[in-house]
Amino acid sequence: MKKQSILYASAVSIALVASGAHAADAEQQFGANPNLPEPQRGLLPNMTIPEPAPWDGEKPTVPDGYTITAIATDLKVPRQTLVLPNGDILVAEGKGGSKAPKKRPKDFIAGVIKSRGTTSVKSGDRLTLLRDADGDGTYEQQTVFAENLNAPYGLALIDNNLYVANQDALVRFDYEEGQTQADGAPDVVTPLPAEINHHWTKAMTASADGEHLYVGIGSNSNITERGMEAEVDRAEIWEIDPETGAHRAYATGLRNPTALTIQPGTDQLWAVVNERDELGPNLVPDYLTTVREGAFYGWPYSYWGQNVDPRVRPRNPEKVESAIAPDYSLGSHHAPLGIAFSNDQVGGEFTNGVFVGEHGSWNRGDPVGYKVVFVAFENGQPAGDPVDFVSGFLTEDSKTRGRPVGVSITPDGSVIVADDLTNAIWRITRDAAEPRPASTESDPAADS
Template sequence: MGAEMDFLARVTAIVGGTMVLLRRVNAPGTQAFGANPSIPEAKKQGIMTLKMPTAKGWEPGQTPKAAPGLKVNAFASELQHPRWIEVLPNGDVLVAEAMQQGRPPKTLFDKAAQATMRRARALGTSANRITLWRDEDGDGVAERREVFIEKQNQPFGMALVNGTFYIGNTDGIVAFPYEDGATRLTGEGRKLVDFKPDGHWTRSLLVSPDRTKIYAGVGSLSNIADEGMEVEEGRAAIWELDLETEKARVFASGLRNPVGMAWEPTTGALWTVVNERDGLGDETPPDYLTSVQDGGFYGWPYCYWGQIVDDRVPQDAALVSRAIQPDYALGGHTASLGLCWMPEGTLPGFPDGMVIGQHGSWNRSTLSGYKLVFVPFENGKPSGPSRDILSGFLAEDESVSYGRPVGVCIGPDGKSLLMADDVGDIIWRVTAA
């Protein structure tokens, strides 16, 4: 980081610290969690709270804290900002290594935010590759590393269907020929769908249970359509790609930044985790986990948590009237990104439910997230409070982060979880103790 950016980051930390202390006085005492959360009344912040711990990484021998009955080990290390994971049928583990890249800052706040994000290792030069990791002796640690593909455009989501490998780059979905057991993609890629890049840049992918469609999460460019709705067209949405016709459409909209997606097997419903808007308070509105309906509209940018109007935004009453309330609140600004379905029996003591990688907040007076959590399900719906699976990613004084959870998936053995940590540059593996 250059001297000017380093100075700006330090000044921002001082000014931001003062704002944080002032806002902490009136901060809500509890987080907005669950199916019926208590969401405080919006308080426009003007200058948004800007608080992000310095990225430190893990000391030798230091690990996240696993829940009772579980243990954690490093499956793969020395990556470059690992974000998303895909397990192939032969047990190979693919990891997308990519990072947000800064747009030219337009305001002093933009410059301050970018300086702070660089200090937190959330902004920088993207590796733009996918690496393959193979645990050849079955001890839970990968011995073999290969470059599966490189020179992509902020790759994130991955999917394999019938000999074709799909990559969710920030500017679209690309398809490559794939042979079973291959350690590298060698053919030319075909671009099937175009997405607008920048802003919320991640493009997660999820294959339908019948293997005929792929769903892609595409986040908004801005916080609340700050640059108008024209540039947001096709964004803040989940897209559906028909693999036979190779035609794509918006499946659901009004989702500010839908990242992880998963199928709930009892009902067959698609679920996602969504990062909500900034600038209205520590818990307002909460990020959320929700089922997603075909054609459904979920409020952004006009309203949140159903039909609570955001009066900072020019309104569309017709859209507000049909905004769907999410199913389950995940706390304000937890940056819930990773999502996977975990069947009962995967980890001891855990029933059916969803596992969520909470990347952690940067914009509230007391930080939130920085955990891998579990939400139990019954009859196709969340059925109780969340539980921690991994914690300890954030120092107690909130000054530094050792790691930040992102993508999560079931391990090749069906009895473990793999989780990407983009500050620790590690893939963690969680198993029974």
């Protein structure tokens, strides 16, 4: 065996051994004022990811009074969903990135470990439409709405325009209610930063008035190890004119804003953000936050407001002083990738708040996340600890049967969850809920 291979194998072994050394990590901190321990730094961070396991006839766990069903399976890496006005569900399928060069031992090791917890299915690079024509909860029609996309992720509908945030561009399709297949290739609205694409996902939502689109663009590194020149137009949220493609930075310093939404009844933009790694199992908290126009959220110079990251050079005290703290900690390394506000039809204790899809950790000895949680709201703000809404993805022998990503809510209160490991869409309904009206149908032959 070559010396380089021996060193590489040894490094992997060290990482895997280290990954089990923190089973007694401090309990994750949630809320507006999380406890922030001192940074922990070493040769290699803690890295472990649960290996995939089959469901074997079981299903995820949901609260009493709710039922979960897989309404689509055998998809090609489902990420985000969009509920259309007639009740159809669009699913963005794909995975991007892969152009980020690996320069450090940690990059190689992390790549090996992360790959163990992901699907082997190839990127779909498409949109799939699901339809429940008779309203009985079975989505009997499954159609490829559009294909030959480039790792589509964010979805938004404004009037008769369907917007898709590919990893490299915002594009637009014409859309008519009831349509099951796009009429042709989309128009490009504006390119999106895609060089290197360390964080490739492009989250998106439309403003309440439909005048703007907001697109989240993640950083090109963990903490600027590729240099600040690689971070131009990164780690920020763009506000885009959907007609012209003109854009500006709406907010900055958000390391990886992975899901965006508008709070019902307001124009307030909310996001979930994946924070930085390699400062220990309980730093830095991923978060749920309002996104204020013109605000700076710290990355890369500081975290959770004005806590200086000691690794960043050169330092920038002026930027640190301007950094604001997020609204709500979801805990460190949970990897939130989905967000959706609830409605009254969801029922029970889950009517006022947000659902967050947590893809799950890799930068800890003991895994966290791998579930959908509900964060209750009071007076328009998060209150209390997250409550498990969909769990059971982690097994007792530390394997995972699924990884939640996007979350959507239908008008009838059904919670729609994309799972990019099972390659399924889950639907959670309240047992006492009224049946949903039938979807607006059209002749499939007329749309093809």
